[in-house]
Amino acid sequence: MNHLLTEIAEQPAALAGLLDRVVPDLDRLASDVWRDDVRYVVLVARGSSDNAARYGQYLFGLQHRLPVALATPSLGHLYGVTPEFSGAAVIAVSQSGQSPDVVGVLDAARRQGRPALAITNDPGSPLADAATEVLDLGVGSERAVAATKTYTSSLLALALLSTARTLAPERDRLLTELRQLPELVSAALDVDVEAAAHALRDVTHLLVAGRGLNYGTAFEAALKVRELSGVVAEAFSPPDLLHGPIAAVAAGAAALLIAPDEPSLANQHELIEALRGRHARITTVSGDRSVLAAADAALELGAQPAAWLTPITTIVPVQRLAAAMTRDRGRDLDAPEGLTKITRTQ
């Protein structure tokens, strides 16, 4: 087995390990990051981690009414400007912890006396050095170029950080839901992806739609399909897709709908109708009967977690679909052409 499929399969154990290590530490995490003077959050990330950050944006808004800014780390080296982070908790997400732009933003936050959390898979990285607090993903080295276990564990780290801001009995309810995750991710590994891969075998352009908590899932799904299989995949929210690109959808065009059981599911129905009207081919990842019935092919979800955790389970069959699409196109799963593991963006 290659690295990518091995690492996809490691996710239940990786998530269980992260839960075991961080749950006993929630109060310390909370006292460092969620200080009384925090009024909003700045998330700093690039690449797959940026898709994880989108999840954090919705999650902190949903559970704590916190506005979240996604940082523009290029301000520093392009224009020589460091933002003033008064009132912010600054959280960087980077599996390697190497990206100089991301390190620079976290370093500035710490120097300004702000909470500066590094979520990283390398506690010895420059990012961890720049932080006031480190949340170590601890999922072992990721050898495939495409991020999988570091992506889902970054989502879980954000979910744990959000949980750390709650008190009992709310916290107990969230912890119960969190503890079901490894088993539910195991089940997600058993979702059949072959029929969907077959349906997409001649596709060169894929529209991916998701919204709300799963807006980031749509971006991550598009990124995985694109970087692995070479298929041009683009992420949209259903209303944005309906407002514009739907005009260019021709008969036979392919769309992937991210539709797990959470409130944004309702948004998929109008999109399905529009795609049907244009004779597009619909693939979905969903457990919803009416969405499944309207699709040409599906990654059919079984038992699903609480709504706020659906991004963690929903991406798993999509990772496997991207791998199957890649295999069908005769490409290398571990070393996609032209990709490098670390975003050394300056």
Place this chain on the structure above:
Amino acid sequence: MNHLLTEIAEQPAALAGLLDRVVPDLDRLASDVWRDDVRYVVLVARGSSDNAARYGQYLFGLQHRLPVALATPSLGHLYGVTPEFSGAAVIAVSQSGQSPDVVGVLDAARRQGRPALAITNDPGSPLADAATEVLDLGVGSERAVAATKTYTSSLLALALLSTARTLAPERDRLLTELRQLPELVSAALDVDVEAAAHALRDVTHLLVAGRGLNYGTAFEAALKVRELSGVVAEAFSPPDLLHGPIAAVAAGAAALLIAPDEPSLANQHELIEALRGRHARITTVSGDRSVLAAADAALELGAQPAAWLTPITTIVPVQRLAAAMTRDRGRDLDAPEGLTKITRTQ
């Protein structure tokens, strides 16, 4: 002449009118929006206005070190959650002022006692009603479906708002630079776009790259090309493009580089080399000698404004390029198939 080309040509007068109306009012605008307790900014927008908001994100960071969050207005109706805007100035950008999601966010900010500014072309709109302060674009009705004069005037409104946060002598310098805009936009209307349109006549997929202040310009360029001509156009920052999609660039693929004279220009050189190595066809909008020399076709910029204002002039020849590409494909400029003027997103 159709509405689109008329409205593109109206931009110098529209911008001059906006300057005349708002400049005398900068102190009042500042006292309402830039209160002493403002620590960060929340920008709320959709569609073309969202691309204007990206400009605001970089501009407020650059000129005032202010972190900027782009709001997730769907939190309200999907999850029934209203963010807590303590410490924020909330600024909505919407030409029509009709989008219920955007109105909802501004309404919440005002009810929470926060500065809540509406930048809109309709001072009688629900958005204006929800605001504590209205910045009326006042550019007259926009009849073409694709936004042009409301886009550049929204950028100018954000530039004026940023200027309102400065004091003399800094403010005087910025005002001098602002007052040159109508003439520079007039000159941008004379940039020859026919050679570039000809070079792109058989293109069906276009990569658009821009960064920093002009990251939003890349998104707006891609949106205009896509909604008008039907060509699949995607926006990236140069490092993001180099990190991933470059792998899928084949000989003959087409890229449009947004490269006016501002610090992000430096980022285009590595991208040009990579695109050249893959025998891609490069079109650029630039005044830089070395970028122009490396391109297959160009929208050659003449006199350019100060760096912070380049997004306002640079999009103008791109609007005209998108129109020419649309004409070359036999499509209707005023009513692109499948598009509606107002984003009534819920």
